[in-house]
Amino acid sequence: MDIFQFSYHSIGYISGTIFTVFLIVSLLKLTGKTLQAWILVVYLFFVLFLNFGFLVRTSFFLPSLSKPACFLIALYTSFSNLVLLYFIYSFFGIDRTKESRLALLTIFAAGMFGFSFYVLKNINSEVSYNFSIQMFEFQKPESTAPMGSIHFLTFIWILVVILKQNIKVKNELTLGPDADSKLNKERTVQMSRNFGLAISVHALFSLTYTFYGLGYLSFSNFQLILTSATSLQLFLYTVLYLNYFPEPSSFMIKILGVSLATVLILFCVVSRISFVLIESHYDEARKTEIENLRENLKLGRGNILPKDVLYLISSSNPNNTSRSYLSRNYEGEYISKRMYRSLSLPESKPVYIIWYTFYSEGRIYEIGYPYESYSKMVHSIVSIIALILIFSSLFLVLALPYLIRKGLRDLQTDRKIS
Template sequence: MPLYSTLYAVGHFISALSAAVLGIYILTFRKKSAATWFIAIYVISFAATRFIGFILDSALTPGVVNLIYIHRSLMAGGIFLTIFAYMYHENVHKRESIIVLSMLSLFTIISYIIFALRTSSAVPYFDFILSSYRYNDMSFRGEFIAPLFVVIYIWSAVVFIRKTVRFSISQKRVPSTKQPKHGIARIYAVPAEKIVSFVRALLFPVGIHARACRAFLFATLIPLALMSFYLLALKGVIRYASYELFVSIGSMLFLVIFVVIYMNNSPQPTTFLFKITVIPLITALAVIGFMAIPANSSIEQIYEKKLIKSVNAASAYVLRQDGSYLPQDIIYIIRHPADDNVPSTNYEDIVIQPAGMSIAKIINEEGKKRHQANPRRQFRSINVSDPASYSICRTFTSGKYVYEVGLSYIEYRRYLGDVLVNYIWMALMIAAIVFILFPLFFYRALLTPLNGLMAAIESFDQNKLKVNLKIERNDEFGRIADSFNKMAHRLSRYINEIVSSRKKLTEYSNHLETMVDERTKELIVSNKGLRDEMEERKNAENLLEQMVRSEFLNLDKYPDFLREHHLTKREEQILVDLLNGFSNREIADQYGIAEPTAKVHTINIYRKFNVNSKTKLVKTILQSLSALSASNKAFNEASKEKNS
C-alpha cells in the first residue's frame, strides 16, 4: 500500500510518536495507581488513533472519516478528562461521580450511535485543503456532539475547582473573619466569609494536591478553547482548516502539559530521567514538525513551477497535436466554448488518459459540483472512491475555447511525500537516538551518581554510619559526594560523642540513684529522730505551758513585780488574758470595750515590758517570775536556818 504523506500527515505522525513516548514512559512506573493506568491507556489510545489516522490519510483511504470523530474525543480529553478529575488524588465525591459519569457515558454512547446512523449511508468527499476525507454536510462533523463536550469540559473544570478548594482547606484552615453579633450584617457575614475563603483557597492553594488540581484546572481550559473554536468553525465564523490547525497543535500541547503536571504531582515515585529525556525528545519532535512547514512551502513553490511547465506543454500539445510534448502527469485535457455560460453541457475531450475516465463522468462531476478551490489551485474528484481520478485543474484560453488541464493529484502527493517522508525518518531517528542513547548517557552521567547518593542516604538512615561515596569526577556530583562524605563523617563523630555522653550520663544517673537511695535512708533515720525530738519538745512545751499558766494565773502573788512595771488595774487584767492566749477581740468582748482600746492596752503592756510580741512578753515574764521564785526560795531557806 503506497503512502503519500502531506504536511498534515507528518503532523499526525509526530503527534502519535510523541504520545507513544509519553505512554511508554508512564508504563515503566514500578507502582501504578488507577489514575496512572488511566492516563497511560488514554495517552496510548491517543497515539494509536493518531498513527492510524496518519496511515489512512497517507493511503488516501475514505475510512479515515469515521476514525476522526473517535480521535476528536481523545485529542481533547472528552469524558476521560472528567473521569480523571474525579479519580485524582482521591475520589471525594463517589456518589456524585457514579451518577455524573454514568450520565455522560450514556450521552456519549448515544451521540456516537446517532452519528453512526446518520453517516452509515452518507458518502464522504475528499477535502483537498485538509488532504483528507470528510463528510460534506456540516452536521456530520459532530455538530450535535460539540455542545456535549463543552459541558464535559466545563464540568471537569468545576470538579477541579472544588477539589482544589477542598484539598487546600483540609491542609490549612483559612482564618475566619470577625462577624457582627446582631442585625442584617450577620445574615450576610457567613456567605461573605465562605466566598472569601473559597477564593483564597482557589487562588492560593495549600498543599501539593491542591496545587496540582489547580494546574489541571488551567490545563482543562485548552480543550475548552479548542471546542469553542470547533463551534465557531461549525457556524462558519472561522475556516474549518484554521480549526484543524488549532486542534492539531492544541491537542498535543494539552496532552504534554497534562502528563507533565501529573508527573510532577504523581502519587507514585517518578524518575528524573523523564524530564531530561522525554521532554527534550518531544521538544525536538515539535521542532521537526515546525521545520516541515517552511519545507512544505518550498516544495509547493517548486511544484508550482512544474505545474506551469506541464500546462505550457499541454498548450503546446493543443496547438501542435503532438503527444511527445504531453507530460505523464496530465490525465485529461478538455475544452468548452469561451462564450458559453453553461459549460457543463458543452465539454469536449481532447485527451483523457485513464481508462475509466470519460467526458460524461466529468460533466456529471461538474453537475454535482464535486470540486474545490483554495487560493492557489483548483481540484476535481471525479470518482470519490478512486484517488486516481483526483486532479489539479488549470485553465488557459486559446482561440474560441477555454481549455482545462487536469494534472494527477496522486503525482502531486507522491512529489510531496518523497520530500516530507524524510522528516518522518528524521523524527524516528531522533526518537530512537534520544530514547535509547540519552538514557544510557544520562544513566552513567546522572543517575548512577544519584543512585549512589540515594543508597548512601538510605544506609545512613538505617544507622549504617560508615558510608563513603567514591569520588570519580570533579564536577557537581563529585563535589556533592565529597560534601556528603564530610557531612557523614562529622555526623558519625557527633553521634559517637552523643552515644558516649549518653553512656556516661547513664552511669552517672545510676550512681546518682544509688546516692539518692543512701541519702534517702539517712534522711528517713534523721527524720525519725527529728520527729521523736519534736514529740519530746511538744510534751515539754505542754508541760511548760501548764506551768506558765499556773504561774500567770497567780500573778497576784507578785505585787512588787506588777508595781515595778507601773501597770494599771486594767492592764494587769489584760496581761493575765494575754498570757493565757486571749486575742484583742476576745479581751474587748470580755470587758465590754472596743477592740482598738484593747489593742492600745496591749501596746502599752508591750512598751512597759520593752517587748514587741506576745512570745517575747511570755518569755520575759517567765524569766522574771523564775528569778523571783528562786530569790524567794533562797530567802525562805535562809530565814529557816537563822531561826533554827
C-alpha cells in the same frame, strides 16, 4: 493510486502517535502504580485512538478505511473526558461520592448519545475525496455538533470540580494542619491549579469541534488546529504529571518526556512551513510549464506537451464552457489557480485530476495533470521527514539516557579526583 500514501497532515499524527506511545510505556514501567496512574494510561489510549485514527486517514488512500478511522476518532471525542474527569475525582479522593458517580454516569450517557448520533448520521454517507485536506471525507459537519459540544461542556465541569476542590483544600490550610499535612495540601493546591490551567487551554482547543460542527470553521482549519493542539495537549499533561504526580517518577523520564515533546513539536512546525513552500514551488513549476506551452502554441507546436500532462483542451467561446468566468481581459499572463476534479468512469476507479486554465491566441485552454503524480511527490517528501522523525525519536529515547548517565558518572569521577 497507491494505497499507502502519506499526506501533509501525516507528520502531525506520526508525532502524536510516537509521543503517546512513549507516555504509555513510561507510565507502565513505573513501579507501584496507583489507581491514578492506570486511569491516566487509559486516557492516553483514548488519545492514541485519536492520533492513530487520523494517521490511518492521512496515510492510506483507501475510502473503505475512512469511516472506521473516523469512528475510532469519535471514541476519543465522546469518552476521553470521562476518563479525565475520573482521574480528577480520584486524585482528590472523591471518586466514590454520590456526586462523582452521578456526574460520571451522566457524562457516559451523553457520550453514548453523541457517539451514536454521529455514527447513525454518517453510517450510510457517501465517501468522497477532499482535495483540500488530502483525505477521504463523508461526515456531515452537523453530525459532530452534539459530540463536540458535550466534549467542551465536560471540560467546563472538570474545571468546576477542580475549582471547588482547590477552594476546599485552601480552606483546610487556614485551619492550621500539622507540617506533613500542610505540605501535602499545598502540593495538592499547586497541582490542581496547574491542571486547571492545562485543562483550560485544552478546552479552548476543543471549541474547534463545536465551531466545525456548527459550520463556522472549515475542515482544513479544523485539521490544522487539531494537529497542533494534540502535541501541545500531551506536552502540558506530561510536564504536569512528571512534576507533580504523587508517586515516584525518575528524573530520566522527565528529561526524555520534555525533550521528546520539544523535538516532535519543532518537527511539526518546521514541516508545516516546508509544506507551504513546497506547495508554492509546485504551482510555480506548473505555471512555468504552461508559459512554455503557451509559447509553443503561438509557434504552432501545440503537440509538444509538458511531462505527465493528461489532456489539453481548448474553447474559442468561454461562454459555452465550464470556464465561463474567463474573458479576453485575461489575455497574456493569466493562469488560473490550481483546481481539482474527480472523474467517475463506468466500471472503473475514479480518476483524480489537477487542472489549470490559461488564455492564448484568442482561446481558453484547460490543462490537466494526474493527481497521482502530485500525491507521490507529497508522499516521497513526507516519507523522508517521517523517517527522520522516527529515527530522531528512537535516538533520543535510546541514546539520551546513556549519554546522561555517562555524563553523570564522569562528573562524579572528576569530583573524586579533585
